[in-house]
Amino acid sequence: MQRFFAKVMTLVLVAFVLPVQAANTIKNIRMWPSPDNTRVVFDMAGAPEYSYFSLNQSHPYRLVIDFPSTELNVNLEQLESKSLLLSKIRTSTPKLPGSTRIVLELDKQVDPVIQVLPPQQMHGHRLVVDLPGASLKRDAAALSADDLQERKVTIAIDAGHGGEDPGSIGPSGTYEKDVVLKVARALAKMINDDPGMQAYLIRSDDYYINLNERPRKAERIKADLLVSVHADGFTSPQPRGASIWVLSNRRASTEMGRLLENKERLSDVLGGVPAVENEDNFLNETLISMSMDHAMASGYEAANDVLRELKQITRMHKSKPQHASLAVLTSTAMPSMLVETGFITNPTEEQLLRSNQHQQKLARAIYQGVRSYFMRRPPDGTMFANNRASRHVVRSGESLSILAQRYNTSIAAIKARNNLNSSVIQIGQVLEIPSPE
Numbered sequence: 001m002q003r004f005f006a007k008v009m010t011l012v013l014v015a016f017v018l019p020v021q022a023a024n025t026i027k028n029i030r031m032w033p034s035p036d037n038t039r040v041v042f043d044m045a046g047a048p049e050y051s052y053f054s055l056n057q058s059h060p061y062r063l064v065i066d067f068p069s070t071e072l073n074v075n076l077e078q079l080e081s082k083s084l085l086l087s088k089i090r091t092s093t094p095k096l097p098g099s100t101r102i103v104l105e106l107d108k109q110v111d112p113v114i115q116v117l118p119p120q121q122m123h124g125h126r127l128v129v130d131l132p133g134a135s136l137k138r139d140a141a142a143l144s145a146d147d148l149q150e151r152k153v154t155i156a157i158d159a160g161h162g163g164e165d166p167g168s169i170g171p172s173g174t175y176e177k178d179v180v181l182k183v184a185r186a187l188a189k190m191i192n193d194d195p196g197m198q199a200y201l202i203r204s205d206d207y208y209i210n211l212n213e214r215p216r217k218a219e220r221i222k223a224d225l226l227v228s229v230h231a232d233g234f235t236s237p238q239p240r241g242a243s244i245w246v247l248s249n250r251r252a253s254t255e256m257g258r259l260l261e262n263k264e265r266l267s268d269v270l271g272g273v274p275a276v277e278n279e280d281n282f283l284n285e286t287l288i289s290m291s292m293d294h295a296m297a298s299g300y301e302a303a304n305d306v307l308r309e310l311k312q313i314t315r316m317h318k319s320k321p322q323h324a325s326l327a328v329l330t331s332t333a334m335p336s337m338l339v340e341t342g343f344i345t346n347p348t349e350e351q352l353l354r355s356n357q358h359q360q361k362l363a364r365a366i367y368q369g370v371r372s373y374f375m376r377r378p379p380d381g382t383m384f385a386n387n388r389a390s391r392h393v394v395r396s397g398e399s400l401s402i403l404a405q406r407y408n409t410s411i412a413a414i415k416a417r418n419n420l421n422s423s424v425i426q427i428g429q430v431l432e433i434p435s436p437e
């Protein structure tokens with residue numbers, strides 16, 4: 001009995017003398033602002049416990065997160081927020097000793113979405129806080145949805161991965177997400193410099209977008225083509241070379257089934273034509289099936305055009321477009337392709353992929369391929385379609401003045417358009433006819 005008493009006393013003393021031992025640690029805090037939200041990631045030593053509340057009476061609005069029995073091992077002074085939404089992360093006095101209270105100071109009232117993520121690949125335990133709201137300064141080089149013009153062929157460019165998801169990682173530590181963003185930006189610049197085309201970047205900075213959301217973003221801006229840019233990875237360093245992937249038949253059928261269940265998306269995909277409410281869904285199915293066949297056939301054809309250009313500047317892993325079931329290739333509203341620019345896990349290709357010169361070459365090849373596809377198959381109502389409609393093959397007895405009259409333009413305009421020094425034209429000569437003046 002006495003011994004028991006002594007034991008209890010010792011325990012009480014120990015508890016009194018030792019500082020409260022925290023069960024968990026916040027090891028790092030990372031922020032990923034994007035055009036639609038700011039993601040804040042708390043890297044934890046163990047599975048996080050938390051509770052939170054908002055203070056929205058006055059500016060700055062605050063989101064307060066309590067981590068019970070957790071210590072903070074991050075210097076908040078050194079955290080710099082680039083988010084327009086989240087101005088500051090600081091601590092405040094916790095209710096219980098040994099706990100941590102984190103305060104996020106916000107420019108707007110938001111409904112946060114908070115989730116606990118288990119360890120995965122390169123990451124440990126995480127608490128992920130998504131704060132919805134525009135968070136990224138507008139990039140002057142990237143077009144926003146409002147800038148897009150109807151007469152231009154619109155290419156949606158999706159730089160793979162981003163933010164929390166680095167994609168494949170090269171032997172000297174190059175992240176796929178960084179390389180593909182550079183290629184995507186170079187490609188967007190080339191496209192925007194083309195008077196007949198415009199580019200829309202689905203990801204324009206270092207943040208993550210849900211895979212299923214990427215093709216939806218392209219559909220919403222009514223893109224004529226979606227190009228997703230990636231770099232391959234493998235468990236051994238040998239494989240190398242580029243490849244192009246397109247929607248597989250099987251995935252297409254699954255998508256078609258899903259679409260028929262979703263009237264709202266169905267109407268988007270059918271180009272604003274409201275989905276027909278009927279019993280057997282037959283008409284919808286027919287419309288979608290036509291639209292899907294078109295998306296698949298044209299995706300394959302465009303992929304072939306890009307492949308032809310790519311193989312002139314880099315080694316190919318696959319000499320033909322490959323079919324795959326990938327979330328980013330599920331649009332039935334437009335053709336889409338995924339370009340694997342090379343294997344970042346191959347040391348030689350990693351170095352190539354890092355070089356600005358090679359990034360430019362890859363972008364140029366994709367641009368040329370896409371352009372030749374749309375020159376051949378211009379979407380209705382675009383400049384490419386108008387240009388194509390007014391090509392003329394000279395026949396016997398025709399002269400510049402006859403053509404100028406027929407096309408309601410002038411001899412000078414035809415000569416200028418075709419760089420002609422004289423007014424003599426040959427039978428069989430192909431002339432571009434400018435739009436009526």
Ligand SMILES: [Zn+2]
Binds near residue numbers: 161168230231
């Ligand atoms: Zn990838």
